Amino acid sequence: MLLFMLIVYGMNLLTLTVFTKQSFQSLNVRTGFFGIINFLQFYLFYIWTVPVFLKSRNWIQFLLRALPVLCGFILLKYLLSVQIFPKIMLYQGYRYDTVSRARIEIYTTFWQFFRDGIWTGLIILLAALALRLFIEWLREDKRRSQLRQQMQQAESGFLKMQLNSHFLINSLNSIYSLALVGSPEVVPANKTLAHLLSYMVDQPNDVDYRSPIRDEINYLCDFIKLQRLRTGCEAGIIANFSNELPDKQIAPMLLVAFVENAFKHGITNQPDHPVRIDLLGDNNVLHFSVFNQRSKYNKDKTGGIGLENVKKRLQLIYPDKHHLTITETPTTYFCNLSINW
Template structure:
């Protein structure tokens, strides 16, 4: 519960209680006719009477419960509650036996002539003990919501920290692979080195700028994937066969940046890339509600490096953090093919 809502709840409760007392006040107060003076008297009397439950409630709520109950000093707490009633008893006697009858003509008790300190003490407890229990209950309800809010804030902070860590792992991974390709290209096909450097520049610009935001336009993510694919094809000197298919309308849909690249890179690393009959297939279908993304590749059984790195584990964790209950991920690892299918609902 927000702090402002909690304050409104308190104010609303006491206003309602005051209005309820007013309804009975006009019936019990001896008024021959409603005048401004008589109405003002009833309003003032009921406001004075309200001081006692207010004092008992908030002394318990703001002082005794936080200092004693939460510290498990129960015996001292019980003594303090009785001490509170003892302190208020003479005030109660003065208000009900002197101020209200003499100043406002208000007689609350038939036994007014017998009202003394101990009778005021008993009356005060009988009429207001409920506010002790009420303030206890509200304190624990308030503590529960505060604990929930702190837990949610902590989980959010941990998620942000973890996402930052995961992104810090992604950027060097792509950078090193791309630099290796360009390094080889400068010796083998120097005429294409310039194009490769330009594409690398575009990759770095996206990674350093867009990936700092939680979401990026899907169009920019697609451009990034295209640059990665084209740069990979340049590095393979035309021996990489990749089929990229994009369907649907690219508008203002937003996606977590660098969330798709690991699936593509996994296909590059562990798939057969030089078979024109079995190209790596990257398919994307975009609608107003969701994204369908699929990567299919023939498995390279000659691949010696079986380490997956952060790859798929990284992206699965990021999906869980950014898109809780808003994505469906299916990974099919068959004898000859590896398929990843992702359905992502726009946030």
């Protein structure tokens, strides 16, 4: 408001056509001194009258607060005009008396001043109401934004928790399969699982959090290693992770669902039908794809929530910044994901 007053003062100064002592004095009194009084009236409306009305929507209470301020400042400005600045604020000119031929000065009467003051006060009141509404809107918008962010974080955490539990069940089943046949790979598999779980636990649920892409690649490599230990077939999985990826970040544990889906529904122990995983990218786009031959025996007993959840996470974390295509045939399954990071 003070900045606005300075702007108004400057604009009135620029409109002066005659630079005299009287014109500068009139500018300082009308725009400067009485401008400060109008600002005090605005501030009182802003902190005392308008907030109560916005909270209660009670018109009677609003009038009981607005009218005393309005009338009180009109009276104050009139008394100052009469006692200190009559020539500047009240003097309108003069007229000649036709009988005595005397020049009679004409001044604004109280009721004329009051009428003009009502309109000025109403404009000030509307300005205070408009500013208060705008600030309340900004606060409400910020609150809604924070609430939306909290909801997104909660939803992201819930979806990731489902993915984690889904992954844990399948990993434990894989290690259990190794233990049943007395495989010596149980111990390495346990260590690999420990690394995977440690990484999972360390990731926050913040929807804005991003993990270094290299950490995600290491996570995927451990996941693939665990699968190879279970199947005992190195050539059943071909992973091609580019060494020329830029130093970028990605939402954690977003890609593993596609790999896990290929392991559950694909053939991972036949070199002639390998699961193929490719990851490459540049400074603008990350490209990730998974291809597998479909197996009619490996079905998801936990309900197939993995891919559905990762689709929801993509919509939540990368809205309008990703493109996912899934191509299915009776014998093959192909996922292709691109993310604009």
